[in-house]
Amino acid sequence: MQTIIAQSHVSARPSVFAQQDAYKPAPIPCYFRRGASTSPSALGRAQLAGNPTRVIVVAAAATTAAGPASIPHWKQAINELDKPRDQRKVMICQVAPAVRVAIAECFGLAPGATTPGQLAESLRRLGFDMVFDTLYGADLTIMEEGTELIHRLQSSLEANPHGEEPLPMFTSCCPGWVALLEKSYPDLIPYVSSCKSPQMMLGAMVKTYLAEKRGISPNDICMVSIMPCVRKQGEADRDWFCSSGAGVRDVDHVITTTELGSILKERNINLPELPEGDWDQPLGTGSGAGVIFGTTGGVMEAALRTAYELVTKQPLPRLNLSEVRGMDGIKETEVKMVPPAGSKFAELVAARAAAKAVDEAAASAGAIKWDGGAGFSNDEGANGLTLRVAVANGLGNAKKLLTKMQSGECKYDFVEIMACPAGCVGGGGQPRSSDKQITAKRQQAIYNLDERSTIRRSHENPAIQTAYQDFLGEPNGPKAHELLHTHYVPGGVETSE
Template identity: 45%
Template structure:
């Protein structure tokens, strides 16, 4: 790698050739502010101009996020001219921004507000502006768009189009009337939006937020006729602590359980138990297809954003989808069948709440064929995000960091290491391989790890020789990457027996409902890897690391379902899919 010599604020330093001023400054301990730039987004144009710096010899200030370093360059990041320019740009942005910061859900982690404080911007010295008339959109079950808080940074557009391959939003009109919208000013609910929420996580303000369903949960907890149970996905414990000031990747399972119990839930359970159930059904389904010439590759169905993407953009692959419900839905189904029967409860009186890293889960609970108990009783009543749970904990006055570590309730709270790693890209595949390989060979496989499918790479491939068979597997995250893999399979360029797909880049640990980190953190910290490590560490520390070893899973089959793939198991734990029209 060729290095170039330059000076930043009169301090000599080196930076890789081709890197930007922003990146070079970071390496010497200087954070240059940004609003439009994110490293993970390729379509960067330096539009916000908040990152401008002074370069000796240049007439104009230059955008640090896109301007490359060069030999002998002299950069100044904090001159009066630079500070005044940044402040004026922030004032211009603020002049057309809805400033109801007191009640804004992003108060405390709004990137615009943080920079305005940093540069001394307030209403008294900002430009007077007129708020443009823009269309809000609350039509979707997972997301609310408040255009009055949009700063036209275009992060959401790039993420939706590039990382997710969906592209349902874009810049509409010009000049003062410029805004972000669906084609023909259509509603998100009528578009091909897959509900992944990646646009929310990159939004620097509250122009895009998840639909807040916490009032439904509070109402259920206050209803004496309801038996309210809660399940938490594996990724939630790896990220919730960030909302309370803990380092990224801190596993707060024990305190999370304690908080949920103190919020008043009648049962505090682990979605990881349902992840183990998913593996039992999915591994059985996979082996049945391999042995009996079924449709291959089998493609996982745990991610509702991915499932909707497949139904919309690649409906010819619907027969490849596993018929297994997601762990969220499996848990809900069992809570209103197995758990209801065991506890002597009427399923109608059980209210199932799920805490998920994923905004698409809000859409999934309303999908057809998600009522194992029948009579229109939904498997899951409400899904909230990690961020929503944090708001509930804050509102309740619980001192999260002072809470003791407590265990999940045993009725549906026992999980293996295989269930824990579901939240990381490659985790579902590895969990499935642990069970499928041992089922095929009839022997315990050591070591238990399948490291080839680990890591945050967008696409991972591996082959395993098992009982005379060659198992070819692929792991992909981000639906744009999934589309690339499916195209290669469709053209016959690649052949796989099983494919794991997660809608969000890096997997559920990077889901649309996870704590939002600002650009300076996202640009220079591997958040996905840190959160995933928390899950792999929990797996490694587990006594039981294979889903089929879970004694609770064994008990459910022995007492209730019979065996994996049984008629009863299929009725309760499996679902169906259908093509969706591509409107806009």
């Protein structure tokens, strides 16, 4: 295990987080229950058995504006796209990070051989009116998830000045992990980030923020996602993902990478030969942090780039966190964060240091009455706060990691779980390949895009800053919570046709 350490000093640089203390969510349980069952608890089983309303019927899935659900979603999207422009909805699509590196394989090329600009141009030639980048949604996710992590850390420090128990907080971007969580680990739901996935955040922003700016009724928008994951349609079908009103889904249809490749070839749109196109604005700008969402460890790495700066007021000294990269099943590291003197975090860290010193003295010299931290100084918190993080690559490794955490064998504060080996680049909607190194090659292509990005931290994305200033308010604030956060269902969501 390696530790990333950096001292920090107060920075005068303006931040979108400047007024974040104006709103704080209710305290969240801060202790991971050791020995928790990997199946629903007795209370959970009783609730599942006695609460028929748990079974949520997704009525919107039975029929759509394009036709019955028996028609594949890619076909429904194309049917709507093929209508005369004056008779169809406004067709908008978004493209996930992992798609841009794998779509070239549909044309016999190496991962990353075509550019994101060519991909945007191909979608415009298919007939989409606007083409947005899910990187924008990923940056939104980091703003919300990073802030949520900091709030949970602060709550933990305030509630437990005498202890160093882990939070932990789990990421929530992967629908495969969410399905496992709801069905097999419902006791862990309080420890999972409430953030929607980037796909769903961008869908919500399209049918609220964009619709308002462009004067378009959300009912007149057909939102299509191009995703590497076969579970993303099921995610989009969740009954409560209707930010603009009942029955108006944030994301209408999902097309996989492989399906898009087939559609482009069928329509003689030769992706490798296309000129560079542009993403539409204001939801088309993303950072390098958003790009790395496409591979295992990327969500963790992107979140730390922002969370570290939120606590220390200084940029993370090393953006490429090799400790959470690669194809290992379980990866772990520690990140030391030293908050600036005078900050709330410095006060809380110092209080914990003072409490620890008193506890140690009491253990060796008899009973000592603790003064509640009233006599501590900021110097006592100079060693900062150590954030313990882990990444599980694939659900098999996730189960192993959870078992160790439940037994107390290991402790973490922040955990990323991805259902597919290598993360989204290895998703079930990606092109099949006989190359055993294909996911590693896609992963490297993702990192190359990050390295070439002008902006590599989500909170530095000017389009994100504008959205918070003009529409969302502060990260984790009331409006952001309403549009960008979700909840989970013990036992899972069942759909009926």
